[in-house]
Amino acid sequence: MLVTGGAGFIGANFVEYTAQRHPEYDIEVLDALTYAGNKTNLAALADSVPLYHGNVCDAALVDRLVRRADVVVHFAAESHVDNSLHDPSPFLQSNVVGTFTLLEAVRRHDRRLHHISTDEVYGHLPLDPSLRFSESTPYDPSSPYSATKAASDMLVRAWIRSYGVAATISNCANNYGPYQHVEKFIPRQITNLLSGSRPKLYGSGVNVREWTHVDDHNSAVHLILDRGRLGETYLIGSGDERSNGDVLGIILDLMGQPADAFDHVPDRPGHDLRYANDTTKLRSELGWCPQYDDLGAGLAATVDWYRDNSWWWQEAKDAAEARYRLLGR
Ligand code: NAD
Ligand code: TDX
Numbered sequence: 001m002l003v004t005g006g007a008g009f010i011g012a013n014f015v016e017y018t019a020q021r022h023p024e025y026d027i028e029v030l031d032a033l034t035y036a037g038n039k040t041n042l043a044a045l046a047d048s049v050p051l052y053h054g055n056v057c058d059a060a061l062v063d064r065l066v067r068r069a070d071v072v073v074h075f076a077a078e079s080h081v082d083n084s085l086h087d088p089s090p091f092l093q094s095n096v097v098g099t100f101t102l103l104e105a106v107r108r109h110d111r112r113l114h115h116i117s118t119d120e121v122y123g124h125l126p127l128d129p130s131l132r133f134s135e136s137t138p139y140d141p142s143s144p145y146s147a148t149k150a151a152s153d154m155l156v157r158a159w160i161r162s163y164g165v166a167a168t169i170s171n172c173a174n175n176y177g178p179y180q181h182v183e184k185f186i187p188r189q190i191t192n193l194l195s196g197s198r199p200k201l202y203g204s205g206v207n208v209r210e211w212t213h214v215d216d217h218n219s220a221v222h223l224i225l226d227r228g229r230l231g232e233t234y235l236i237g238s239g240d241e242r243s244n245g246d247v248l249g250i251i252l253d254l255m256g257q258p259a260d261a262f263d264h265v266p267d268r269p270g271h272d273l274r275y276a277n278d279t280t281k282l283r284s285e286l287g288w289c290p291q292y293d294d295l296g297a298g299l300a301a302t303v304d305w306y307r308d309n310s311w312w313w314q315e316a317k318d319a320a321e322a323r324y325r326l327l328g329r
Helices: 009-021 039-045 059-067 081-086 089-109 144-163 185-194 214-227 244-254 280-286 295-308 310-327
Strands: 002-004 028-031 051-053 071-074 112-118 166-172 200-202 208-210 233-236 241-243 263-265
Touching (some): 009 028, 009 039, 009 214, 028 059, 071 089, 071 214, 081 310, 089 112, 089 144, 112 144, 112 214, 144 166, 166 214, 185 244, 185 295, 185 310, 208 244, 214 280, 233 280, 241 244, 244 295, 295 310
Parallel strands (some): 002 071, 028 051, 071 112
Antiparallel strands (some): 208 241
């Protein structure tokens, strides 16, 4: 199994999950080790999981690695909305050209591909809880990040239809858990508090996300690899929707801070109001069921992980906050 982006947040958790629960796979990782990739994420598996430091846009390297794999799981991407608003160009390269490069190698060597994507490709929803995205919701991306993920999904769909590539796609809701980069909402607030700064809430904090533990995302990916129908798209999400203000409230409480110990900062331009996925297809066809059904407990474990691993995030934190200062957030 070739895992692209396996040194990033979800990819590293996926490699660890696969090594522990699916020993039938020999795993190789291709990762460019951008600011978001960290080879220490795979240190415990260094003897059994080779890490190739390279770019998914490098056609010769990708060809070589895809040729000797049976299955490719494609996580590699630029993943942060705020960065895409500041400078979209690496998103076009890694997310669009990178997926194209991988698809061409998969097509040449007739390999099985699973493409990891996001529910952000569908745009956003009003706060009405009866409305959810489904696999047939029209694409309507808001940010440069989601536009490039939408483009990558469209390429995969076209390669399936035109060339018969053996691929599946999943679009997951927001993930949380260990190894998440400190630029993202939950780790940013936890590490702000651990370093004596105040959390930063965009706008009024009413925006809603469907928080899904990274291991639940990865269990869904394995079900799709094992039993998903080729050519199909599956939505993934826990069903646990919370406003950003509510999530921040839980973190403040867990960390022994008063409920008002945070700052409102200027809103993200084009900020999507709500994401929520109808996961009936994944649950009824493949029997998926999330194991992390208590966000408070999941967040408590995540707080402990960041508290115990400040060596892992300290340098990245300083760089991420310097980027946020440029954005005024
Ligand atoms: P991340 O930013 O933590 O990790 C991305 C990894 O990809 C890093 O290791 C980085 O070095 C690598 N990478 C980036 N560009 C590359 C390139 N050109 N060539 C090779 N490697 C490259 O991201 P993440 O949060 O782990 O997201 C992984 C995937 O899951 C992405 O495709 C993202 O769109 C998708 N996704 C993320 C979430 C979420 O909540 N984080 C939700 C749904 C879908
Ligand atoms: O400091 C912050 N304050 C804040 O209020 C940050 C960093 C974020 N926010 C808000 C913006 C969002 O409404 O929190 C919410 C979550 O923000 P992010 O962690 O940046 O995630 P989001 O923009 O929802 O996108 C995430 O989920 C879908 C991932 O980053 C994407 O890779 C994934 O596709």
